[in-house]
Structures are given as structure tokens and as C-alpha cells.
Amino acid sequence: MAETKATPRATGSETDAVSGRQHRLGLGSVALALWAQAESRRLAGEFDAAGVRALLLKGPDLQARLYGTPAAYQSGDVDILVPRAQASAARELLARGGWTFDRSNGVLWWVDAAAAYVRDGFCLDLHWGVHAARLPAWTLRSLERSLWRRAHLGPSGMLEPDAESLLVFLAVNVVGHNFGRPQWQENVTAAAELVEDWSRVWAIARTAKVEGAVRAALEGRPQNSETVVLDGPVGRAIWVGSWALRGHFLPRSARDRLREAMAMRRGGFASPRATAAWRSCTFAGLELRVAPGVFEPRRVTEEMLDLASDLASERRSPVVVDVGTGSGAVALAFAHRRPEARMHATDVSPRALRCARENIRRLRLSGIGLHLGSVLDPLPTNLRGRVDVVMSNLPYVPRREARDVDWGAPISTVEGSHLDGLGMMRELARQAQTVLRPGGWLVFQVADRQFDDWTGELRALGYEPTAAVQRRPGHAVVGAGRWVGAA
Structure with a gap:
């Protein structure tokens, strides 16, 4: 095949979507991007002062390079690559600088040659090798060398890869995650526009044995149901071996329980009470x-239930989704009030869904679908554009405040992401755009001091926010946004 410029799957609608997103940025999104940009540049200075080379793989400055704005996506984290010989020095520097080894790191972080760190709500993924999905870092040493070879100093004060090796790196990650993250696919499309030497792209891909993955990413299609990143029979053997090493031969439920137990053991609990026996509580009767x-439901969340019930009152058989259901309190209470409702509930925790399932059994309720996964990702695809109400009490407490309170539950159930704690709420609002029907409602709970900024962001995303049910300075408040469509 001739090594000419490939044709990425950059349709007009996709290009317009990226461009439109840039013009609809809310003040909160821009502020978050500028804060993350300032933090990454501060980090660049710390690494430079210590003599540690740093290559930027993800962050606001790379967004600016790809899209012309550092706020193309809402994100409060960066990924950087350091030389393998300086990995220990980099980790020691982070420890001295007040960074915390994040509890989300997997069991085999050393195989991936990567670890996540957090400081003041800012998240850093430190890499001393390049990996993709479940592939260990040693398999992509050639790509790692290519990223360093023509790196140049960027505006952040860190090195940045040339466009050709950046494209291969992004493509490998898209395919490694089996096209599960649309934003990454858009990054590939944007990076392809920056490429000047396509023969170099294919040379890098061929040497790294990822040529098939790059072609698949540019075409925007999985190679098969279980995409293999590395080319050839040896590549497939490595992929299968890594699959076995990471325990993928175990049932999904067993792997989820193991990960959850390890995360809790790493300090996810705010107090010893969280390890006690099952406890009883009353919610909405x-x-x-x-x-x-x-997490044990609080009384204020009953206001969220009441608001969702009122907003769905005119629908004969409303389709309702409770995100981050925990014990199932809100979903079960809604189903108890409206037995004809088609109720769905999601949670990332297998433990929480087992708890919800037990409460469904005890209360003899039916018609409630439980789905394991993050935010709205696990919902059946046939619900897209059909949901009347999405309601959620996702974690929103900023990290520095969450750790000062005894919640009686894992800190992960209350601590929000990003500096302001609203990272997960932003992801919820973005995903809800695809599942809500026109005129459907997003019902939420946040802190009173977050409410005005948050509703401003919702307005920029195409929602018409309501006033809070009841403003209580220093406490949680409940509100809603009606989905009217992007501007």
C-alpha cells in the first residue's frame, strides 16, 4: 500500500462538533482548563529545577495544540513521560513536593510503568514507559523512543512530541481501549491534521509493530471485537499473555470485587465505622x-427524590435513571412511588449494587434495572434519547474538604474530582446529553457554594437550570436542568 496521507474518519459533523464545543465553553470549563494549565506549568518548573526531563502526553497545552483552545475537554489532570533512568528521581520529587500516590493505581502499576499522583485536587499520571490498555510498557519501547527522538520544548515548559509520533501514540491508545472513548478518537483526527510527513508515521508504526492499530484508528473502526494492538502472531501472543497476567480469565464480578477490596484497603475509608456490619436506615419512608x-443516604437527598418525582409527574410511564445509586435508596423510593416507572440505576461499585439488589429483594420491588459501570456508560443503548429524568448524588466534595469530615463510608463516595470537586458532575452532564429526550431533566445535588457556578456550566452545555429547591449556605442543595439541546 502506498504510504500517502491516510484519510481519517473526520466527517463534517464530527469536525463541526469539535468546533462547536469550543464555542460553547462555560466559564467553569475555561477556569478549570486555565487552572490545570497553570498547575502543569508549575510542575514543569519543579521538574526542570530537579534536572528531570519531562515530556507532555496529555494536558491543556496539548489540547491547545490540537484544537486551538486549552479547554476543548473538561479535565483537571495531565500525563507526562520521564526517562526510565529518572523514574525513581521523579517519584521522589513528587513525594517531597506533597503529591500523594493515588488509591486508583492498579495492582500492576509497575508493569505499566505508570502511577497516578494527586496534589490539591490536581491529578498527574506519571509514566516512565509507554503502555496501552493491558499491554506492559516494555512492548512499546520503540514508540517510547520515537516520542523522545524529535521532542521539542512546548509552551508549558515541558517537551512535546512531534506530530507524527504523537499521532501513533494517540492511535495506539484508542485501539488499546477498543474505541471506548470518543474523545480519544477525536484527538486522533485532530492530530492527523498536524502531520506533515506520513511516511514517518508509517515508519514509526511499522517499527513499533502497531501499523494495523494506527490504520484502524485513522479509519475509526475496531479491527475485531477484541482489538489487538501489536501486529503479527507474536503481538497476539503478548496480548493474550498480558490478558492472563491481569486476571482477565476470572469472571468480571471476581475482578471487580478484587479491585474494590484493594481500593478500600488503600485508605478509601474515612473512619473505622465504614468497616462495621450492615446497618439500617430510613429513607423516604x-x-x-x-x-x-x-454510602448511607442523607435526608437532603429526599429533596432530590421529590423534585425528580414532580418533574416526571406528567409522564405516564417515565424512564428514570439514578446514577451512583449506592444502596439503591433513591431508585427504590422512586419505584415505590411510581411502580409504572421504568427505573434504571448505575454504580461503579459491585458492592453497592449487591446492596441495592438486597434492598430490592427485601422490599419486594420489581422493574428496576441495575447496571455496573461509570456514570451512564453501562446503560443499554436503546435508552439513548428516551430518558425522562436522570438524577444523581455523585461525589462533589473537594478533596481538601472531604478528608476533614468523618463520613462513615469510603472517602471515594464523597470526594469529587477536579479542584472544585465537580469533575464527575461535569462528566454526568456531558453523558446525559445523549440519553435524555428533548425536554428531559437532569436532577442533581451539590454544595450551596457550588450551585451558581455549576448551573452556569449547565446553561453553557444546553440545559435550562431551575432555581435550587432551598438555598442553605454551607449545606447541600438540590436543583435541576432541563435539556433543550446544544446551542
């Missing part, structure tokens, strides 16, 4: 049982 490690 229902007697519930709450498992160890599952």
Missing part, C-alpha cells in the same frame, strides 16, 4: 439495609 463500604 423505606427501611433500607446499607452494606459496609456503601
Whole structure:
């Protein structure tokens, strides 16, 4: 095949979507991007002062390079690559600088040659090798060398890869995650526009044995149901071996329980009470049982239930989704009030869903679908554009405040991402755009001091926010946004 410029799957609608997103940025999104940009540049100075070379793989400055704005996506983190010989020095520098080894790091972080760190709500993924999905870092040493070979100093004060090696790196990650992240696919399309030497792209891909993955990413299609990143029979053997090493031969439920147990053991609990036996509580008149490690619903969340019920009152058989259901309190209470509702609930924790399932059994309720996964990702695809109400009490407390309170549950159930704690809420609002029907509602709970900024962001995303149910300075408040469509 001739090594000419490939044709990425950059349709007009996709290009317009990226461009439109840039013009609809809310003040909160821009502020978050500028803060992350300032933090990454501060970090660049710390690394430079210590003599540690740093190559930027992800962050606001790379967004600016790809899209012309540092706020193309809402993100409060960066990924950087350091030389393998300086990995220990980099980790020691982070420890001295007040960075915390994040509890989200997997069991085999040393195989990936990567670890996540957090400081003041800012997240850093430190790499001393290049990996993709479950492939260990040693398999992509050639790509790693290419990233360094023509790196140049960027505006952040860190090195940045040339366009050709950056494209291969982005493509490998898209395919490694089996096209599960649309934003990464858009990054590939944007990076392809920067490439000047396509023969070099294919040379890098061929040497790294990822030529098939790059072609698949540019075409925007999986190679098969289980995409293999590395080319050839040896590449497939490595892929299968890595699959076995990471325990993928175990049932998904067993792997999820193991990961969750390890995350809790790493300090996810705010107090010893969280490890006690099952406890009882009352929510909206229902007697519930709450498992160890599952957040116990608060009284204020009943206001969210009431608001969601009122907003869905005109629908004969409303389709309702409770995100981050925990013990199932809100979903079960809604189903109890509206037995004809088609109720769905999601949670990232297998422990929480087992708790919700037990409460469904005890209360003899039916018609509630439970889905394991993050935010709205695990919902059936046939619900897209059909949901009447999405309601959620996702974690929103900023990190520095969450750790000062005894919540009686894992800190991960209350601590939000990004500096202001609203990272998960932003992801919820973005995903809800695809599942809500026109005129559908997003019902949420945040802190009173977050409410005005948050509703401003919702307005920029195409929602019409309501006033809060009841403003309580220093406490949680409940509100909603009606989905009217992007501007």
C-alpha cells in the first residue's frame, strides 16, 4: 500500500462538533482548563529545577495544540513521560513536593510503568514507559523512543512530541481501549491534521509493530471485537499473555470485587465505622439495609427524590435513571412511588449494587434495572434519547474538604474530582446529553457554594437550570436542568 496521507474518519459533523464545543465553553470549563494549565506549568518548573526531563502526553497545552483552545475537554489532570533512568528521581520529587500516590493505581502499576499522583485536587499520571490498555510498557519501547527522538520544548515548559509520533501514540491508545472513548478518537483526527510527513508515521508504526492499530484508528473502526494492538502472531501472543497476567480469565464480578477490596484497603475509608456490619436506615419512608463500604443516604437527598418525582409527574410511564445509586435508596423510593416507572440505576461499585439488589429483594420491588459501570456508560443503548429524568448524588466534595469530615463510608463516595470537586458532575452532564429526550431533566445535588457556578456550566452545555429547591449556605442543595439541546 502506498504510504500517502491516510484519510481519517473526520466527517463534517464530527469536525463541526469539535468546533462547536469550543464555542460553547462555560466559564467553569475555561477556569478549570486555565487552572490545570497553570498547575502543569508549575510542575514543569519543579521538574526542570530537579534536572528531570519531562515530556507532555496529555494536558491543556496539548489540547491547545490540537484544537486551538486549552479547554476543548473538561479535565483537571495531565500525563507526562520521564526517562526510565529518572523514574525513581521523579517519584521522589513528587513525594517531597506533597503529591500523594493515588488509591486508583492498579495492582500492576509497575508493569505499566505508570502511577497516578494527586496534589490539591490536581491529578498527574506519571509514566516512565509507554503502555496501552493491558499491554506492559516494555512492548512499546520503540514508540517510547520515537516520542523522545524529535521532542521539542512546548509552551508549558515541558517537551512535546512531534506530530507524527504523537499521532501513533494517540492511535495506539484508542485501539488499546477498543474505541471506548470518543474523545480519544477525536484527538486522533485532530492530530492527523498536524502531520506533515506520513511516511514517518508509517515508519514509526511499522517499527513499533502497531501499523494495523494506527490504520484502524485513522479509519475509526475496531479491527475485531477484541482489538489487538501489536501486529503479527507474536503481538497476539503478548496480548493474550498480558490478558492472563491481569486476571482477565476470572469472571468480571471476581475482578471487580478484587479491585474494590484493594481500593478500600488503600485508605478509601474515612473512619473505622465504614468497616462495621450492615446497618439500617430510613429513607423516604423505606427501611433500607446499607452494606459496609456503601454510602448511607442523607435526608437532603429526599429533596432530590421529590423534585425528580414532580418533574416526571406528567409522564405516564417515565424512564428514570439514578446514577451512583449506592444502596439503591433513591431508585427504590422512586419505584415505590411510581411502580409504572421504568427505573434504571448505575454504580461503579459491585458492592453497592449487591446492596441495592438486597434492598430490592427485601422490599419486594420489581422493574428496576441495575447496571455496573461509570456514570451512564453501562446503560443499554436503546435508552439513548428516551430518558425522562436522570438524577444523581455523585461525589462533589473537594478533596481538601472531604478528608476533614468523618463520613462513615469510603472517602471515594464523597470526594469529587477536579479542584472544585465537580469533575464527575461535569462528566454526568456531558453523558446525559445523549440519553435524555428533548425536554428531559437532569436532577442533581451539590454544595450551596457550588450551585451558581455549576448551573452556569449547565446553561453553557444546553440545559435550562431551575432555581435550587432551598438555598442553605454551607449545606447541600438540590436543583435541576432541563435539556433543550446544544446551542
